Amino acid sequence: MHVDPSRHSNKLAVIGTGYVGIASAIGFAEFGNYVVGYDILSDRIRQLQRGLTPYHEAGLAESLAQHLHSGRISFTDDLSAAVEGAAFILIAVGTPTTESGSADLSAVEHVISSLAKLDLGNAIVVVRSTVPPGTCDLLADRFDGNVEVIYSPEFLREGSAVSDFLNPDRVVIGGRSDSAMQRFADLLAPLMRPTLTMSATNAELSKCMSNAFLAMKISFANQVANLCDEMDGDALQVLNAVGGDRRIGRQFLHPGIGFGGPCFEKDVKSMIHLSRTLGVDCDLLDATLGLNDRQPGRISLILEAELGRPVRGMSLGVWGLTFKGGTDDVRDSLAIRVIEDLAAHGAEIVGYDPAFKDPDHTLPCRLAHSALEAADSDALLVLTDWPQFRSIDMRTVGHKIRSGLVIDGRNVLDGDSVVAAGLRYRGIGRRRSSDAAELAEAG
Ligand SMILES: NC(=O)c1ccc[n+]([C@@H]2O[C@H](COP(=O)([O-])OP(=O)(O)OC[C@H]3O[C@@H](n4cnc5c(N)ncnc54)[C@H](O)[C@@H]3O)[C@@H](O)[C@H]2O)c1
Numbered sequence: 001m002h003v004d005p006s007r008h009s010n011k012l013a014v015i016g017t018g019y020v021g022i023a024s025a026i027g028f029a030e031f032g033n034y035v036v037g038y039d040i041l042s043d044r045i046r047q048l049q050r051g052l053t054p055y056h057e058a059g060l061a062e063s064l065a066q067h068l069h070s071g072r073i074s075f076t077d078d079l080s081a082a083v084e085g086a087a088f089i090l091i092a093v094g095t096p097t098t099e100s101g102s103a104d105l106s107a108v109e110h111v112i113s114s115l116a117k118l119d120l121g122n123a124i125v126v127v128r129s130t131v132p133p134g135t136c137d138l139l140a141d142r143f144d145g146n147v148e149v150i151y152s153p154e155f156l157r158e159g160s161a162v163s164d165f166l167n168p169d170r171v172v173i174g175g176r177s178d179s180a181m182q183r184f185a186d187l188l189a190p191l192m193r194p195t196l197t198m199s200a201t202n203a204e205l206s207k208c209m210s211n212a213f214l215a216m217k218i219s220f221a222n223q224v225a226n227l228c229d230e231m232d233g234d235a236l237q238v239l240n241a242v243g244g245d246r247r248i249g250r251q252f253l254h255p256g257i258g259f260g261g262p263c264f265e266k267d268v269k270s271m272i273h274l275s276r277t278l279g280v281d282c283d284l285l286d287a288t289l290g291l292n293d294r295q296p297g298r299i300s301l302i303l304e305a306e307l308g309r310p311v312r313g314m315s316l317g318v319w320g321l322t323f324k325g326g327t328d329d330v331r332d333s334l335a336i337r338v339i340e341d342l343a344a345h346g347a348e349i350v351g352y353d354p355a356f357k358d359p360d361h362t363l364p365c366r367l368a369h370s371a372l373e374a375a376d377s378d379a380l381l382v383l384t385d386w387p388q389f390r391s392i393d394m395r396t397v398g399h400k401i402r403s404g405l406v407i408d409g410r411n412v413l414d415g416d417s418v419v420a421a422g423l424r425y426r427g428i429g430r431r432r433s434s435d436a437a438e439l440a441e442a443g
Pocket residue numbers: 015016017018019020021038039040041044092093094095107108110111128129130131154155156157158262263
């Protein structure tokens with residue numbers, strides 16, 4: 001169906017069609033807006049016009065097809081066509097980390113420079129990319145007061161991006177203009193969530209510090225797990241009890257090989273960089289990152305302790321390559337970091353992932369077509385929390401694992417089922433189920 005979105009008062013332009021851009025485009029289309037997506041990558045735009053999503057997420061392709069068909073979403077590689085007649089211009093380009101730890105704002109800067117040359121009418125520019133405090137006020141100055149720039153962070157997670165977009169716990173909007181913030185709040189009113197308005201700087205701090213806090217919870221869980229490993233404790237039981245306190249909460253208190261992905265590490269680094277620039281102590285953020293940097297190394301320590309020899313020459317099967325289950329994103333994946341570390345120490349690795357299938361990958365491992373194929377190894381490592389790993393019958397793969405050792409770097413498997421299949425199980429901070437079984441037998 002052909003619809004001319006510029007004739008609709010609720011036309012939005014989304015600049016950047018990555019994980020956030022596409023999920024937002026679908027989300028806004030879901031509640032009745034006309035969205036035009038623009039990206040600097042013309043190939044990506046052509047693919048999106050044909051309904052091909054650049055990344056994997058359950059249900060995404062179907063939702064995109066539905067809204068392409070209804071005409072509520074379209075894509076162009078012409079920026080002026082994308083923004084023409086738009087009421088809101090949403091910026092969702094990447095802000096990766098630099099060598100120094102600061103955020104690389106070159107893509108945002110590029111978009112703002114391009115927009116500043118166009119007639120934007122009375123469109124409001126809404127920055128959705130994660131940017132350090134102070135950024136949006138500086139960006140607003142580039143329009144000489146002719147265009148309102150506000151900041152409204154996105155809190156979605158890959159793997160459940162559209163549903164997170166549609167169900168945020170709260171909406172945060174920051175800026176100088178109350179009327180611009182109100183207009184954007186009205187646009188998001190169908191979400192029916194509490195809306196917090198504040199200065200742009202406070203909104204930018206809110207986003208970065210939310211991610212820093214979640215990262216800190218994960219590092220805390222890993223601190224508990226590493227202690228449990230030394231004293232035969234069970235971190236899952238301990239953290240379940242700790243998180244059962246409503247003041248603490250159970251979410252993100254899950255131990256493993258650490259947090260990866262494109263957000264947490266870069267946002268903590270950005271806050272460390274900012275704190276240092278301002279001369280503010282940031283010991284807590286430093287410790288959060290330091291623990292996370294060391295955590296992937298637990299895998300080779302456990303391997304060598306369990307098998308009593310260095311990893312050189314071992315053939316290792318890996319389940320899970322992406323930074324988390326539900327996505328094909330391997331950016332800053334700690335599974336990859338573990339693989340690189342083990343390969344550098346002379347292990348041969350065969351990896352399997354339900355979503356990551358890139359035939360042109362440059363990872364130091366061979367890609368298997370199935371979980372069974374990857375299990376044909378000296379030991380099996382589970383490095384991503386794909387829920388479907390839990391439903392694999394370990395009796396059908398167990399005989400492939402020559403040492404019988406399964407190291408569950410995400411605590412995703414049911415340790416008792418692994419042991420019942422005649423295998424040895426080690427989680428992160430989890431009592432060896434085999435020992436538990438022996439203890440139970442002895443008791
Ligand atoms: N990925 C997440 O889970 C998530 C969640 C919340 C917030 N964020 C933040 O949102 C922002 C976007 O993240 P992402 O994961 O979607 O990034 P991404 O890398 O998946 O997508 C960014 C897109 O922007 C495009 N782009 C780059 N420069 C451009 C330009 N000048 N003009 C137009 N398009 C351009 C790229 O081609 C790419 O398609 C980041 O700041 C990130 O920190 C990400």
